Amino acid sequence: MKLAMIGFGQAGGKILDRFLEYDSTRGTGIVGHAVAVNSAKADLMGLDYVPNENRVLIGQSVVKGHGAGTEPELGERCAKEDMEEIQSAIDRMVSSEIDAFLVMAGLGGGTGSGGAPVLAEHLQRLYVEPVYGLGILPARDEGGIYNRNAARSFQRFAEAVDNLLTFDNDAFKTGGESLGEGYAEINAEIITRFGALFSAGEVEALGDNVAESVVDASEIINTLGEHGISSVGYASEPVQTKQQSSGLLDRLRGGNDKNGFSSGGDATNRITSLVRKATLGKLTLQCEVDSTERVLLLVSGPPEALNRKGIDKARKWLESQTDCMEVRAGDYPLPNEDKVAAIVVLSGVTDVPRVKEMQRMAVEAEEKVEEIRSQSKDDLDDLIEYGDDETQ
Numbered sequence: 001m002k003l004a005m006i007g008f009g010q011a012g013g014k015i016l017d018r019f020l021e022y023d024s025t026r027g028t029g030i031v032g033h034a035v036a037v038n039s040a041k042a043d044l045m046g047l048d049y050v051p052n053e054n055r056v057l058i059g060q061s062v063v064k065g066h067g068a069g070t071e072p073e074l075g076e077r078c079a080k081e082d083m084e085e086i087q088s089a090i091d092r093m094v095s096s097e098i099d100a101f102l103v104m105a106g107l108g109g110g111t112g113s114g115g116a117p118v119l120a121e122h123l124q125r126l127y128v129e130p131v132y133g134l135g136i137l138p139a140r141d142e143g144g145i146y147n148r149n150a151a152r153s154f155q156r157f158a159e160a161v162d163n164l165l166t167f168d169n170d171a172f173k174t175g176g177e178s179l180g181e182g183y184a185e186i187n188a189e190i191i192t193r194f195g196a197l198f199s200a201g202e203v204e205a206l207g208d209n210v211a212e213s214v215v216d217a218s219e220i221i222n223t224l225g226e227h228g229i230s231s232v233g234y235a236s237e238p239v240q241t242k243q244q245s246s247g248l249l250d251r252l253r254g255g256n257d258k259n260g261f262s263s264g265g266d267a268t269n270r271i272t273s274l275v276r277k278a279t280l281g282k283l284t285l286q287c288e289v290d291s292t293e294r295v296l297l298l299v300s301g302p303p304e305a306l307n308r309k310g311i312d313k314a315r316k317w318l319e320s321q322t323d324c325m326e327v328r329a330g331d332y333p334l335p336n337e338d339k340v341a342a343i344v345v346l347s348g349v350t351d352v353p354r355v356k357e358m359q360r361m362a363v364e365a366e367e368k369v370e371e372i373r374s375q376s377k378d379d380l381d382d383l384i385e386y387g388d389d390e391t392q
Contacts, residue, residue, distance in 0.1 A: 001198045001217040002032040003102045004093050004129075006086075008119060009075070009112025010043045010067075011136050012036075012104040013050070014183075018191045020049035028199035033093030037086055037119070039078045039111045040067030054089050058082035058115070068110030072149050075114025083122055090123075099217040100130040103161070105153075108138030108146030113153035120160035130221055133161040134194065137285075137358065139170040147361040154355065163224035163347065165194065166231060166285040168354055193234045193284060196343050200298045200332040213311070215298055215330035220345075223296040223328055228348035229355075231285035233278035236341035237270060239305050271299055271310030272317065274342035279321060283346070286354055292322045293348025300332035301340035318344070 007016030013036040023031045036050045039059040047055065057065060059078025068074035079086070103120050105112030116133065123131045135157050138146040158164040172186050200215055224230060275297060279289060295318050299311050308331075315329040 001030060001099050001200075001220050002097055003030055003100055003198060004033040004090065004098045005031055005035070005102045005104065006090070006119060007034075007036045007050070008079075008103060008105040008116040009038055009109055010040065011106025011109070012112050012116065012134075013038055013043055013047055015104050015134070015136075015187055015190055017047045017049045018187050019195065022191050022195045024049070026195075026199070028195065030195070030198045032098045033090070035086070035089045037079075037089075037111075037115065038067070039063050039065070039075065039115075041065035043067070054092065056082070056086050056089050058085065059111075068114065070108075070145050070149060071110045072114030072153060075109075075111040076118055077114075078111065079115030079118040083118075086119060087122075087126075095127070095129075098129055100132055100162075100221065101127065102132050102134055104134040104136075105157075106136040106138070107150040107153040107157065108136075108142060109149065113149045117153065117156040117160040120157065124160065130162040130224070130226075131160075132224065133157050133164045134190075135164055135166050136190075137166065137168045137170065137354070139173045140357075140361070142169075144361055144364060147358050151355075151359045151361070154358070158229055162226050164229050165224075166229055168285050170354070171282055171284070171286060190284075193232045193343065196234065196300060196341060197232060197298065197345060200300065200330075200343070213308075213330040215296070215328065215332065219328050219330070220296065223294045223326075223345055223347050225294060225347060228293065229285070229350075229352065230345060230347045231283045231287050231349055231352075233281060233283045233344040233346070234341065235274045235277035235281060236339045237274060238339045239302055239337075267305055267307035268310035268313060270305075270340060271307055271342065272314045274299075274340065275314035275317065275344060278342045278344045279318065279346075285349070285352060287346065287349040288351035288353075289321055289346060289349075290323050291349050291351035292324050292346040293326070293350075295319075295322055295324055295327040295347065296343075296345040297327065297329040298332055298343040298345075299330075299340065300334050300343070301337050303333040303335060305340050306331045306333060314342070322346070 005016050007013040034050055035054045037056045038044050041057055044055040062078050101123050103116050105116035107113045120131050137150050167190050172189050311329050315327050319327050
């Protein structure tokens with residue numbers, strides 16, 4: 001699937017940079033065009049892979065290149081003020097080669113949370129191609145103001161795009177690491193999951209290794225639909241070659257065929273097990289899987305390790321778990337890969353506890369802000385009253 005990717009704000013720009021790195025090192029061809037938009041000049045200068053001519057600094061008259069901080073209103077104002085500059089950078093793409101747009105942003109800050117929905121609405125008016133969002137939710141411990149911003153932006157972003165692919169930092173944050181290391185690991189996880197999803201739609205990259213059941217861009221587009229929220233599950237397992245597992249015990253078990261890969265039975269079990277782990281394990285947005293409208297299953301790996309029976313069995317299991325009859329499934333052969341991976345896209349999910357919690361945190365943050373404002377007003381009134389007594 002070939003995408004025009006726009007990274008909005010600091011988080012969006014960094015993720016875009018990592019997508020470009022992934023694309024160049026793996027030759028997937030998923031990035032048809034790349035634009036980074038930010039109100040902070042330093043963030044744009046820190047990118048490694050985005051072409052200089054496609055780095056757009058917005059809001060100079062508003063924030064003078066210093067960023068919007070944690071104020072989405074400023075980010076929205078910057079985006080509206082300089083939409084022509086953003087559009088000029090987007091216009092450099094060859095639209096006939098693009099399957100869809102992907103607008104990426106962190107939803108807890110100012111520039112991305114305020115500006116990304118504005119851009120998505122703008123793209124929807126101008127283009128017939130689908131416009132998707134990739135929204136990054138802040139972790140719980142990032143503070144009430146970030147979760148308040150995210151709750152507001154999440155709703156508007158979801159309404160502005162054809163589908164909002166969501167990644168919750170809180171689910172993937174680990175303790176004992178520096179802030180920079182933590183975000184680097186999170187961004188790597190984002191690229192692993194969504195890179196695997198979108199590259200599977202690029203059938204030209206398969207060469208002679210044609211999938212038994214091809215999943216192209218249209219299948220991904222049909223799964224994402226025209227509205228909703230999506231979560232993605234992922235699980236992988238190294239494939240043992242004959243050289244790696246030629247011990248006596250393996251030979252006695254008969255666990256490998258002449259190509260050095262697991263037997264058919266083992267391959268079937270591996271795939272069904274991976275799909276279970278991907279679905280019931282750590283999702284990009286934790287949700288109740290039975291609230292899903294549409295599902296897409298992709299299994300990638302060396303051609304010899306892919307098993308049609310295993311994929312069919314896993315698809316039927318997904319139908320029973322999600323109570324959804326619209327379950328698409330396919331394989332993506334990767335001759336040089338040393339692992340088998342399962343990607344499960346749960347599209348149109350409606351029962352999402354994390355979003356409800358984020359909205360609750362947003363209400364609490366608003367109440368604290370109002371409390372502080374009220375206290376400040378009382379203090380000011382006391383000060384004025386004290387001053388009046390002094391002048392009498």
